[in-house]
Amino acid sequence: MRVGNLISIFLLLLSTAAFANEDGKENSTFSLRGFGTLGLARSSSDNAEFIRDLSQTAGIKGGKWSGRIDTIFGLQANWQVTPALEFVGQAVSRLHYDKSHNPELMLAFAKWEPIEEATLRFGRIGADFMMRADSRLVGYSFLPVRPSVDFFGPLFFSHLDGVDVVLGTPVGAGILRGKVFLGKTHEKAAGTPGVWDTSGSPIRGWMLDYTVGNWQLRANLAQIRYANEIKKFDIDTQLRTAGAIAAADSMIAKDKTARFLSFGVVFEDGPLQVQGMVNRIRQESKVFEDSHAAYVLAGYRIASWTPYAGISYWKSKAETYVAGSGNADLDAAYSIYMSGSRADQQTYTLGARWDVWTNAAFKLQYDAIRGKPTSKFPFATSNAQWNGRTDVLSMTMDFVF
Amino acid sequence: MARRIFVLLCLILLPSLATTARAELVVVAHPDSGIKEMTQDELINIYLGRFRRLASGMVAEPIDAPIDSPLRALFYQQLVGRSLSQVNAYWARLVFSGKTRPPESTVSPDEAMRLVAKRPAALTYLPREQVDGRVRIVFSFPH
Numbered sequence: 260m261r262v263g264n265l266i267s268i269f270l271l272l273l274s275t276a277a278f279a280n281e282d283g284k285e286n287s288t289f290s291l292r293g294f295g296t297l298g299l300a301r302s303s304s305d306n307a308e309f310i311r312d313l314s315q316t317a318g319i320k321g322g323k324w325s326g327r328i329d330t331i332f333g334l335q336a337n338w339q340v341t342p343a344l345e346f347v348g349q350a351v352s353r354l355h356y357d358k359s360h361n362p363e364l365m366l367a368f369a370k371w372e373p374i375e376e377a378t379l380r381f382g383r384i385g386a387d388f389m390m391r392a393d394s395r396l397v398g399y400s401f402l403p404v405r406p407s408v409d410f411f412g413p414l415f416f417s418h419l420d421g422v423d424v425v426l427g428t429p430v431g432a433g434i435l436r437g438k439v440f441l442g443k444t445h446e447k448a449a450g451t452p453g454v455w456d457t458s459g460s461p462i463r464g465w466m467l468d469y470t471v472g473n474w475q476l477r478a479n480l481a482q483i484r485y486a487n488e489i490k491k492f493d494i495d496t497q498l499r500t501a502g503a504i505a506a507a508d509s510m511i512a513k514d515k516t517a518r519f520l521s522f523g524v525v526f527e528d529g530p531l532q533v534q535g536m537v538n539r540i541r542q543e544s545k546v547f548e549d550s551h552a553a554y555v556l557a558g559y560r561i562a563s564w565t566p567y568a569g570i571s572y573w574k575s576k577a578e579t580y581v582a583g584s585g586n587a588d589l590d591a592a593y594s595i596y597m598s599g600s601r602a603d604q605q606t607y608t609l610g611a612r613w614d615v616w617t618n619a620a621f622k623l624q625y626d627a628i629r630g631k632p633t634s635k636f637p638f639a640t641s642n643a644q645w646n647g648r649t650d651v652l653s654m655t656m657d658f659v660f
Numbered sequence: 661m662a663r664r665i666f667v668l669l670c671l672i673l674l675p676s677l678a679t680t681a682r683a684e685l686v687v688v689a690h691p692d693s694g695i696k697e698m699t700q701d702e703l704i705n706i707y708l709g710r711f712r713r714l715a716s717g718m719v720a721e722p723i724d725a726p727i728d729s730p731l732r733a734l735f736y737q738q739l740v741g742r743s744l745s746q747v748n749a750y751w752a753r754l755v756f757s758g759k760t761r762p763p764e765s766t767v768s769p770d771e772a773m774r775l776v777a778k779r780p781a782a783l784t785y786l787p788r789e790q791v792d793g794r795v796r797i798v799f800s801f802p803h
């Protein structure tokens with residue numbers, strides 16, 4: 260969506276809200292809020308470009324400081340028409356698949372809350388694929404510089420056009436919530452090679468969440484069926500010509516399904532914050548290897564400082580790819596292409612968050628990524644010298660207003 | 661000159677901060693709310709936006725003290741042991757994912773009292789000595 264369209268939407272919201280207020284409706288309120296991150300990061304390796312997630316086709320490398328991967332700015336308008344009806348619009352500028360920071364419409368939905376126990380949202384809504392996945396861009400809301408790359412890296416979906424329904428009720432001492440969502444994605448990701456357009460891919464899923472005292476427990480299952488094919492250079496055609504039909508068919512992504520299953524636990528007790536999550540991603544297409552990941556992060560606030568430490572991993576199920584085309588070069592190209600989705604790495608994180616003001620936080624973080632040379636999927640690009648190891652130093656200033 | 665201004669500001673502000681820090685905080689509701697008393701867990705659910713249905717059947721309208729005020733800081737410290745930064749971070753996650761809205765902020769405790777006296781489902785928190793007959797105390801923090 261173009262910037263002009265975004266501005267039109269905001270002006271429409273602003274003008275309508277102003278009219279409503281002049282009309283004297285006490286329950287109609289309009290608010291404009293924002294969030295952002297000014298980030299700088301450097302990755303020590305010359306041989307792979309470190310990225311935040313697979314929506315980024317360009318990253319950082321070679322020990323050069325760059326603000327490209329973590330710098331984000333968002334603006335949100337909320338129009339509470341009645342206690343039960345609200346409109347929300349959010350535009351975000353972040354690093355895109357096309358290497359620009361052009362604003363995009365992240366949220367644009369109507370929320371209807373007829374009773375406290377039920378909420379329905381319709382329009383462009385956050386992709387709630389895993390616990391806290393729909394607030395990944397709001398740096399001020401979480402402890403580290405960026406959500407765990409090992410865990411959230413495969414998620415290039417930030418939003419979907421569709422509907423979600425949340426039902427909640429007290430159970431025991433806590434609150435149980437269930438949610439179902441359904442829609443289509445309109446996003447593009449880093450493909451192998453180039454950009455992969457997943458627009459029009461149907462998404463559906465559910466989540467169960469139980470919050471009691473200092474604990475929050477959550478289970479998520481989401482599914483996407485890819486509507487479009489990935490560019491494959493001409494390997495596909497050559498394999499079919501050579502009679503390696505099974506190998507050519509294994510490269511098909513269109514109409515194949517991916518399922519994301521995850522569990523998360525968060526414990527917050529005053530200054531102490533601990534969170535842990537596990538996920539498993541199952542891919543029907545052989546282009547992507549199945550994977551699993553987990554992370555644990557803990558922090559303890561001392562005055563306005565919160566030092567934290569974390570550990571995470573991302574590992575895919577490595578397979579051997581044999582095309583059997585009779586052409587050694589073609590077989591090798593096929594093998595390289597198919598193993599492009601391999602991930603096998605651990606990340607050790609140390610950092611500190613300093614709450615400078617009650618709406619701004621400075622963070623400094625060190626990540627040691629220790630993986631195998633074959634672990635190329637988590638990075639935008641990598642070369643033959645890539646040994647799976649890099650050290651990432653990051654600093655950000657997160658704010659909300 | 662700057663030092664004199666700083667000292668003067670300290671002399672003006674410190675007594676009020678100290679008063680707030682010593683104050684016994686109570687949560688008040690409208691006399692017609694149908695609520696006689698509340699638990700801390702219920703208040704946590706309401707003020708953190710988890711679930712706002714009151715035992716009386718009404719949906720609670722929580723009201724916060726002014727942004728960054730010592731009263732607000734003290735309330736959240738006593739309610740959930742969190743600093744205002746932690747509370748703001750919590751709300752940033754919920755607001756910017758479009759899930760729910762935070763309690764309404766007021767400009768002063770008097771304004772909060774006025775709103776609670778006017779709205780049957782409203783709740784707010786105050787030092788006990790500021791409570792008058794327009795509202796009912798439904799929860800007291802241990803002093």
